Amino acid sequence: MSTTPTAQKVAVVTGAARGIGAAVAARLAQDGLAVAVFDLDEAACATTVETVEKAGGRILAVGCDVSDSEQVEAGVARVTAELGAPTVLVNNAGIIRDNLVFRMTDQDFDSVIGVHLRGAFLMARAVQRHQTAAGWGRTVNLSSSAALGNRGQSNYSSAKAGLMGLTKTLAIELGPFGVTVNCVAPGFIATDMTEATAERMGITFEEFTERYVKTIPVRRRGRPEDIAQAVSFFVREEAGFVNGQVLFVAGGPKG
Ligand code: NAP
Numbered sequence: 228m229s230t231t232p233t234a235q236k237v238a239v240v241t242g243a244a245r246g247i248g249a250a251v252a253a254r255l256a257q258d259g260l261a262v263a264v265f266d267l268d269e270a271a272c273a274t275t276v277e278t279v280e281k282a283g284g285r286i287l288a289v290g291c292d293v294s295d296s297e298q299v300e301a302g303v304a305r306v307t308a309e310l311g312a313p314t315v316l317v318n319n320a321g322i323i324r325d326n327l328v329f330r331m332t333d334q335d336f337d338s339v340i341g342v343h344l345r346g347a348f349l350m351a352r353a354v355q356r357h358q359t360a361a362g363w364g365r366t367v368n369l370s371s372s373a374a375l376g377n378r379g380q381s382n383y384s385s386a387k388a389g390l391m392g393l394t395k396t397l398a399i400e401l402g403p404f405g406v407t408v409n410c411v412a413p414g415f416i417a418t419d420m421t422e423a424t425a426e427r428m429g430i431t432f433e434e435f436t437e438r439y440v441k442t443i444p445v446r447r448r449g450r451p452e453d454i455a456q457a458v459s460f461f462v463r464e465e466a467g468f469v470n471g472q473v474l475f476v477a478g479g480p481k482g
Contacts, residue, residue, distance in 0.1 A: 237312060241318055252286070256284030266291070317462075370473065414477025
């Protein structure tokens with residue numbers, strides 16, 4: 228760890244029990260930040276906690292549903308008390324409830340918008356207090372190449388496109404306070420989420436990968452670490468003039 232505990236920046240990463248969030252938490256800890264990992268179930272963060280602690284990092288697991296404003300406020304207050312005021316936020320928590328529009332229920336639509344878009348808004352609103360007070364901050368929102376449209380994902384693509392708008396607006400509002408807000412939009416990354424997609428399609432994950440990889444110019448699927456790298460860049464001190472941007476990390480051009 229390159230910084231002393233008092234000077235150490237504190238990051239919150241949501242949905243960090245597994246997948247991309249767990250990789251981002253590990254990467255930010257490696258970059259020298261203390262990390263609070265939010266997930267629905269605090270105990271589910273045990274592996275992420277162990278990974279970071281083994282590498283000598285400071286980490287706190289917090290049980291929090293990001294779509295619930297009271298839980299978000301309580302979670303951020305706990306981080307402030309136990310780790311320090313958070314000035315870095317990574318909005319990564321997510322769910323999928325795929326269906327073609329004629330079969331999609333109100334609940335499927337609302338719950339996906341609730342976690343991705345409302346959750347990111349609630350978290351950003353709670354953390355910006357600490358960012359503006361510090362005169363420095365970094366927020367990174369996880370969008371998706373599905374924001375450009377994806378069959379069976381009218382809920383998810385709407386949420387992910389909404390996150391791009393939220394990113395640009397927060398970048399304008401918070402920029403004057405030294406806070407940048409950017410967006411990483413992954414393509415196909417191997418996680419439980421994409422395994423669940425393959426299962427729903429009735430094919431194995433390997434079959435799903437084989438089909439998908441043919442359409443990716445670099446001819447491989449992404450790894451959570453590919454996304455963690457991009458998030459790490461936006462969080463860096465030197466990235467302070469990069470604000471309101473969307474970076475597709477998809478093995479090829481998007482957008
Ligand atoms: P994942 O493996 O399904 O992990 C998502 C995590 O978010 C899980 O630990 C989940 O907890 C947690 N979560 C769900 N609802 C939550 C809530 N209300 N409050 C707090 N935590 C919650 O997903 P992933 O593939 O790593 O994806 C991470 C992010 O990247 C998501 O925003 C996703 O949309 C985006 N993304 C992924 C891909 C991809 O190919 N994988 C592509 C583009 C974008 P539970 O386990 O309890 O549900």
